[in-house]
Amino acid sequence: MSEALFNHLVLPPRLPGKQDNRIEDIEHELITRALLASRTIRDLVDTNFRDRWDSVRRSLETCRAVNLGGKLDRTSLLKELRSIQSGEILILHIAQQNAGLLIRHYQG
Numbered sequence: 001m002s003e004a005l006f007n008h009l010v011l012p013p014r015l016p017g018k019q020d021n022r023i024e025d026i027e028h029e030l031i032t033r034a035l036l037a038s039r040t041i042r043d044l045v046d047t048n049f050r051d052r053w054d055s056v057r058r059s060l061e062t063c064r065a066v067n068l069g070g071k072l073d074r075t076s077l078l079k080e081l082r083s084i085q086s087g088e089i090l091i092l093h094i095a096q097q098n099a100g101l102l103i104r105h106y107q108g
Contacts (some may be wrong), residue, residue, distance in 0.1 A: 003028050024070045027093075031064045055088055063091035070095060 004020045006012075008030060020026055036056060042053030066076045070094060081103075084090055088102040 027067075027070060028064075031060060035060050035064075059089045059091060062088075063093075066090070067093045 004022070004035060005026055007016065007020075008026055037058060038053055038057045042050050042057065062080050066073060066080055068076065070093075072094075077092070080090055084103070084105040084108040086105050088105055090105075092101040092103065093099075094101060
């Protein structure tokens with residue numbers, strides 16, 4: 001799986017031409033690594049920026065919950081849309097379109 005994971009992190013020299021067999025495992029690994037990186041960075045930055053990195057971590061955790069099993073979960077999505085705080089981002093993966101959607105709650 002390490003080669004498949006690597007291919008999702010960087011542009012491989014040759015495109016595979018088909019979807020990976022264990023895409024759910026790869027997506028789980030990607031989000032886990034992003035969560036670990038956000039915690040590490042939060043612990044290394046100046047105190048003034050820790051809240052921002054905590055917000056990134058919360059967005060990633062929400063992303064994992066809402067996109068559980070490679071599909072959007074309606075119940076989780078509705079719950080998160082109702083509870084999103086100002087400045088937070090909701091990350092959605094639209095698998096059928098091979099697209100991502102970022103929803104940000106902005107209060108002006």
